[in-house]
Amino acid sequence: MVFSSRAEGAKTIVEQPSVGLIGIGIMGEPMARNLLHAGYTVHLHSRTQSRTRALCDEGALWQPTPAAIAQKADVIISIVSDSPDVKAVYLDPNGVCSALRENTLCIDMSTIAPDVARCVATEVHKRGSRFLDAPVSGGKTGAETGQLSIMVGGDAADVRRAAPIFDVLGKSTVHCGPVGHGQLTKLCNQILCGLNLLAVSEAMVFARRAGLDPETMLQAVSKGAAGSWALDHLGPRMIARDFSPMFMIDLQQKDLRIALATARHNGVPIPGTALVNQLLAANQAADEGREGTQALVKTIERLANIT
C-alpha cells in the first residue's frame, strides 16, 4: 500500500489507508467524522459502544476490541483520557499489540506522560510497527472544525506518512523531536495555558472589586502587551458566567499533574504552575471539576469572599 505524504506529492496516492480510531469521546467523535468525510475507511472502538452509533450510521465500522482494530487498520489513532488508558489500549490481552501486523502506524493523540509514550512505542517497535505521539490543542471546537494544533514526536519518515491524516484533523502540525517530544511540547502548552488562565482570573476579580467595568477593561488591555488567547476567549465567558467546558478542569488537572511530575523528575521547580494546580484543586473540591477551566475565576472570587 502506498501512502501519500507532503514530500511525495499528491500523484503518488494510490489508495487511502484504512484508519482505526480508538476512543470515541468529545475529541474522538468529530475526528472520526472528519476522516470519514475525507474518504477514509474508519474502524472504531470505544469502551462505550453506544457512543459510536451515530458514526456507524455514517459509515464507520464497529470493532469489539483494540486487537480487532489492529487486524483491520493500516493506521491506528488512539485518543483516550490518561496514561493508564493508553497502556490498556496497547498492552492489555486484547490490546493493539496483541494483534499488531507489521508496518502499522500507531498514532497516540491522547495527552499522557512522556515516559508512557516511550514505553508503548518500544512495544510497538518490537512488533515491526511504528509509533508517533501526537497530542493536540484546540479542544472540541478544533476537533470539529479540523483546526487542531498537533505536536508530534517520532521519526521524520513516520511523520511524513501521517501527514495526510494530520492535514484532515488539524491546521498545523509541528514535528517536535523523537517519541515523547510531542507530549513534552504539549506539557509546555499546558503550563502556558494554566498561568495565562490564572492571569485572566486574577485580573477579572481585581477589576470587579475595583469597580471597573470588566468589558471595558478587556477592551483596553487585550490588544497590547497583556493580550493572550485566554484573555480573548475565557475573559468574555467569565463575564457572561458561562462555565460550560471548552476544556474541563479535571483534564487540565490531569495534564498539570503530568507536567509537575515531569518537571520534578527533571529538577525544574515551576512554582506558578504548582499554584495553578492547587487553585484548580479548590474548584474540584467545590465540585466544579467538570466545568471549563474559566471557572478558576470562581476560586479567586471565593478567596475574595465574593459569593
Added chain:
Amino acid sequence: MVFSSRAEGAKTIVEQPSVGLIGIGIMGEPMARNLLHAGYTVHLHSRTQSRTRALCDEGALWQPTPAAIAQKADVIISIVSDSPDVKAVYLDPNGVCSALRENTLCIDMSTIAPDVARCVATEVHKRGSRFLDAPVSGGKTGAETGQLSIMVGGDAADVRRAAPIFDVLGKSTVHCGPVGHGQLTKLCNQILCGLNLLAVSEAMVFARRAGLDPETMLQAVSKGAAGSWALDHLGPRMIARDFSPMFMIDLQQKDLRIALATARHNGVPIPGTALVNQLLAANQAADEGREGTQALVKTIERLANIT
C-alpha cells in the same frame, strides 16, 4: 481657544493648544517628539535638563519648573516614574498647581497609585482646571511609533478634549471610567503581563531541561490556546539571551507593588501576582532590576540550578 475632538470633527480645529510635557525619560522623549512632528508647540520640563537638549534643538521650549509649564501650556502631560514624583510635579512649591490657570487640561500618563491620581485631581479641580489619568502600555517602541495603548480615567468631556493628542501618541484610547480608573485598568494590564511572563519563563526552562528545541516548542504552541503577546515577544528574547529592557524589572515591580497594595485594600487575594512579584525580587537581588522583564527566566533557571 477651540480644541479639536473626534466628536466635533476636523473642521472645528482653529488653533492647536500648546502642550507642556513634564518628564523626559524613555517614554517622554519620543512622545514629545511625536507632538512636535504633529505641529504642537511643546514646552518641556525634566529634572535632568540635559535630557531635553535634543528636543530643544528640534523646536521644543525648555521651562525651568513645572510651575513655568503651567504658565505656558493649555494642556499639561506628565509622565514620570512613581506616585511621589507625580505628587511633587503637581503639589510642590514650584509645582503645576502653584501656577495653574483656569481650564488647563492636566493629563498624567505615569503609572501610579489610583488614590494618588484622585488626590492630585482634587487639587487640580479646586483651581478650576481638569485632570485625566491616562497610563499607557506599549513601552519605548510604542512611544516612538505613536502606537501606545492609552487607558483613561476622567470626565468624558475632558477625554474628548484630549482625543487629538491621544491620537498622536497612541493607536487606541479607551475611556475606562472616572479619575483613577485609567490607573486601575493599567494595574489589570500589569497583573496579566506579570503572569503571562511567568508562564513563558516556566515553559522555557521546562522545555530546556526536557531536551526540547525551544524554537520548535514556540512554533508548536504559539498559535493556539497557549498563545500570548508575552510568548511571541519575550520567548524569542529569552532564547536569544537578550535581556535588554523592553520594560524594566524595577518598573514592573513598582507597578506590581501598587497592584498588590490596591488588591489588599479591596480585599482581593491575587496569589499568582504575589508570586511573580517575589520571583522578580530574586532578579532584583541578583542585580538584574534594570534588565527587561524577560530576565525572569533567569530566576527560574537558578531555581533549577542551571547556571
